[in-house]
Amino acid sequence: xxxxxxxxxxxxxxxxxxxxxxxxxxxxxxxxxxxxxxxxxxxxxxxxxxxxxxxxxxxxxxxxxxxxxxxxxxxxxxxxxxxxxxxxxxxxxxxxxxxxxxxxxxxxxxxxxxxxxxxxxxxxxxxxxxxxxxxxxxxxxxxxxxxxxxxxxxxxxxxxxxxxxxxxxxxxxxxxxxxxxxxxxxxxxxxxxxxxxxxxxxxxxxxxxxxxxxxxxxxxxxxxxxxxxxxxxxxxxxxxxxxxxxxxxxxxxxxxxxxxxx
Numbered sequence: 695x696x697x698x699x700x701x702x703x704x705x706x707x708x709x710x711x712x713x714x715x716x717x718x719x720x721x722x723x724x725x726x727x728x729x730x731x732x733x734x735x736x737x738x739x740x741x742x743x744x745x746x747x748x749x750x751x752x753x754x755x756x757x758x759x760x761x762x763x764x765x766x767x768x769x770x771x772x773x774x775x776x777x778x779x780x781x782x783x784x785x786x787x788x789x790x791x792x793x794x795x796x797x798x799x800x801x802x803x804x805x806x807x808x809x810x811x812x813x814x815x816x817x818x819x820x821x822x823x824x825x826x827x828x829x830x831x832x833x834x835x836x837x838x839x840x841x842x843x844x845x846x847x848x849x850x851x852x853x854x855x856x857x858x859x860x861x862x863x864x865x866x867x868x869x870x871x872x873x874x875x876x877x878x879x880x881x882x883x884x885x886x887x888x889x890x891x892x893x894x895x896x897x898x899x900x901x902x903x904x905x906x907x908x909x910x911x912x913x914x915x916x917x918x919x920x921x922x923x924x925x926x927x928x929x930x931x932x933x934x935x936x937x938x939x940x941x942x943x944x945x946x947x948x949x950x951x952x953x954x955x956x
Contacts, residue, residue, distance in 0.1 A: 703861075704759060704828070704854060704873050705795040707788040711764040715740065718767055720774070729786065729806035733799070736790035737783030737807065738763055739814075740774055748777035748943075751843075752816045754807050755782045756800075756829030756836070758849075762789030768928050769826070772936050776943060778822065783807045785832075797873050804836040819843050823886075825850055827899060827924070831875025837884045844946050845884060846939075848891040848920075849927055851903045852878040860900070881910040887949065888915040889942040891927070891935070898924035914949060916942050 715722035715738040725737040742749055753773050757766050763782045773780050785800045786793030793799065804823075811821055818841035825833030830850025837845045851857040853876040858867035881888065888911040892904030908917045918938035922930025 700858075700871060700873055701795070703858070705787065706760040707785075707795060708761045708765075709789065711762065711789060713764040713767055715767075718771060718774075725783075725810070726790075727783075727806060727810045729799070729802040730809065731799075731802045733786050733793040733803070733806075734791065735783055735786065735803055735806055736763070737781060737810070738770075740770055740780040740782075742774065742777055742779050746777040749779070750816070751777075751820050751822065752779040752781060752811050752814075753822045753824050754804070754811060754833075754836070754842075755780065756804055756823070756825045756832040757782070757784075758827035758829055764789065766826075768932070772928055772932050773824070773939070775936050776939050779816075781807055781811055797875060800832045801835045801839070804832050805839060808836060808840045808842075822846065824848070827851070828875065831877045834877045834880045834884065837886050838880055842886050844887045844889065844942065846889045846891065846942070847877070847904075847907060849893070849896055849899050849904075849924055850877055850890075850907060851875075851899045852906050857899060857903070878907055878910045881907060882912060885912065887942070887946050888912070889918060889938070890915070891918045891920050891938055893920045893922050893924075893927050893930075895922060896924045896927070914945060916945060918942070 723739040762784050784791040785803045787795035821842050822844045823833040823836045823842045824846045826848045830847040854873050855868045890908045894901045
């Protein structure tokens with residue numbers, strides 16, 4: 695019963711698409727590709743024009759714990775404004791992806807998406823790991839397992855036990871929990887530049903999580919405050935959101951080299 699409760703709080707997938715990649719009104723591809731353990735995953739790829747100055751770069755989006763890729767088109771729209779290609783995929787158990795969700799499964803899924811980008815021709819040092827909420831825990835692990843040129847954590851908690859203890863202070867969450875996504879412990883080991891984006895109005899993942907994550911991250915790093923509640927961080931002020939991404943990219947592109955995670 696405890697395991698069911700824990701799993702149901704962390705993973706809230708939806709199988710039905712509420713939109714299509716075509717709704718952005720630009721070229722896109724509907725994908726099926728394997729995770730590193732062979733589970734078949736669903737994803738959408740949005741290529742940018744070949745003459746874009748950042749056409750050699752790709753963003754790999756690890757989304758939050760609810761819904762599926764069809765609920766992330768606004769995020770894709772803002773990311774595409776940077777001139778980078780965008781890959782959005784569903785974890786196992788979400789959308790049209792096979793399987794059932796698990797912590798290690800999501801890590802394998804992200805590595806599968808990273809592998810698809812490499813096969814598409816993107817060098818590992820030209821892939822940006824992007825994590826939204828739960829996806830920040832996934833993207834952080836990806837930055838340790840695979841080479842990336844940067845890591846973006848938007849509305850991301852320090853760890854599942856930390857946030858679980860806030861929501862359920864009467865339960866011994868730290869003692870009985872089996873799902874961790876321990877982002878804060880991984881950040882000191884990640885050598886890639888890090889962007890932390892968070893809103894003070896986030897009612898789910900409190901601002902202090904972002905502050906602690908930022909303190910744990912290595913240089914170079916950037917903290918960018920955004921607006922809106924937990925589920926409307928992009929739509930509340932897309933312009934400010936985009937400026938944060940551009941500021942981070944300018945910082946990374948001005949660095950003497952692109953780093954990789956251990």
